[in-house]
Amino acid sequence: MTDVEHWIWLAQAFSPGSPKPCALAEALGGARVVHEADEAALAASGICTAHDLSLLRPHSLAQAERIIEHCLARGYDIRTFADEDYPALLREIHAPPAVLYVSGRLPAADMLCIAMVGARRVTDYGAAAAERLAMGLANAGVGVVSGLAAGVDTHAHKGALKGGGKTYAVLGCGLDTVYPASNRELYRLVAKTGAVLSEFPPDAGPDRHHFPIRNRIIAGLCAGTVVVEAGRKSGSLITAGQALEMGRDVFAVPGSIFSPMSEGTNQLLREGAKPACGVADLLEEYPEALARILPAEPAQQSLFPPAAVPPRPEPVPEKPATPARRPVQGLDDVQRAVLALLDASPRHVDELAVRASLPPGQVLAVLTVLEIQGLARSEPGRRFCTV
Structure with a gap:
């Protein structure tokens, strides 16, 4: 048996979004140790309730083995909380996912990632803003993270792809399901250039309760979250709230005072979110990260062939007061x-x-x-x- 099997078993024992799988593994010394521990040791951790103990006991490794075989057949990678390449920022949140199922490649450790979220019923203004911001971020080497949903998510991923960069989609279902189905080709392109990922087993279908749970992963992967367009009760405001709880930056694109679709973003601005009027507003917050990436x-290089590069001005000796570069x-x-x-x-x-x-x-x-x-x-x- 491998540790991957034990991590999947542990993740399956609890509801998605629970902080207990990773907390238990850290307290006892790993997922394998949790699997082999008796009830007394589990209870002594101070993490498990009596109900939790009942959840842990019936779980064999058979289901975990089936999931691993399924992932191998589909070409999915599996990353656990114990892996060295598990995203560092995600590791810091209150309830990090114990297991991530991945189609593609996770962001490099030194990559700056920014989340872009917003309404599914997006206006032309919101769609244009999402694509333009995502394209600018991608041009600067920033990873764009979103949820592959209709609306702002779709335009954020498309903008990043147009910018020639990497984009990452966090699903509210398993990797086997493309939701919405109209984004099948976009799913393929995102997985090819970046990654599609989920904490849900590959065969899990979309469920309305899944999406608020997965939003913490979108925010957790990123240094900042941009809410592009959102009504007063938009689910993207949940993501913004989670980002704030994590101590991450929250940005909002200003919208029309006459548009119901901008009530949420304008409220965020009133509450102290940073305005995102252009990609420069986002990039200037992370100078050290940009220097690394x-x-x-x-x-x-073809943008500036040698003949097109303006010549550097020669120093002017007769003006010593002007410092040379x-x-x-x-x-x-x-x-x-x-x-x-x-x-x-x-x-x-x-x-x-x-x-x-x-x-x-x-x-x-x-x-x-x-x-x-x-x-x-x-x-x-x-x-x-x-x-």
């Missing part, structure tokens, strides 16, 4: 090109993006790296100049 070599060894072509657009007069990110023919999100990410390296300085209003 930006590649050392340009991902799209610091050495720029180690910068890639894109970073050099953005740096060459800067001078002593602060320029807005959007202006620099137009001049560089790059998405604002990518330009802001490059400027963040230049600032960290002491080659650029940020000014109020998302403006940048030379040091």
